[in-house]
Amino acid sequence: MEIYSMLDIIGILGLPFPKHGESSYYIQCPCCDDPRDARSKHLNINLRKNVYRCPRCGLSGGMFDLYAYYENIPRKNVYNEIRKKMGKLQEPSGTPKKAIPIVSQPVEEIENPIIDVESRHATYSALLSKLNLSSDHRENLRNRGFTDKEIEKLEYKTTPVMGMSSIAKQLRSEGYYLEGVPGFFRKDDGEWTFINEKRGILIPVRDYKGQIQGLQIRRDNTEKRKFRWVSSSDMKDGCKAEGWTHLAGPISEKIILTEGPMKADVIHTLTGITVLAVPGVNTLTQLKLTLEILRKEGLKNVKTAFDMDLLTNYHVQNGFNNLLQLLDDMNFKFGTYIWDPRYKGLDDYIWESLMNKKR
């Protein structure tokens, strides 16, 4: 039996190929996307798992299902059709014809792929508009140097403690997608809901257009792993957040690169300088993609500003070296901000200096 991959099927069907190195990408969904709108792409092709799924309409399956759908033929005929098209039907004479086993991919095991950023932004914005910011959280943010106006603009909110099913229901009735949006999942009764996390501040993580890519939570009363992604990866029909970067401020020739979206918002608010944040120095995949976009838009100079414990923590140091290597490989000018090591982060240092000036 010949072994085919999703890429073979895509080639035969004449569908768009992925960009170099991508193992998961989107094409137009033949079921629900408007063919006149070339930007509308909801069908996720996963080359690693050889599966596809549209988080919008639910069309999904393995590579043979994809072929059967496009060519409108019974699935059991697919294998022979593909062999014919691949020019491999010449059986050596005398070989007994055997039934060809086709292993069917159990569709329910396919994890929900993340929906496009436009849809995520719409859903998260609508979600945040229904939530409040508690007074202790507002106080916490003011103490970092944010004004109320800035807090409102950044859309920081307090994690909801209850009523998530009704908010999810409302969002659905208003036409927002919950499939493929990390944090949302289905309960056993099939109804949609949102994760019930430890109480904390919800932080929108935005791309260079200001669109919300995902949400982080700054959890109350925790020292370990204070910041976490809103994710529903182990839940029914849920999905996993990626290590998205966050841009605070407009794209410019020079930016500061730091760790953590809330820190980036603080530094930008206090200095006016545009700040890009990675979720951690050991997660650089999304950073490379973002830097490629920003470079096209004119970014030339990157100043890194990571916490001073970088100087002592080997694990972090290693990730930091990889990050500098990445900046070098991409031909950016780069340098590192060094500040008074009594302060953990650049934001603390700037804040303290500003306060001293006022005194």
Ligand SMILES: [Zn+2]
């Ligand atoms: Zn679809």
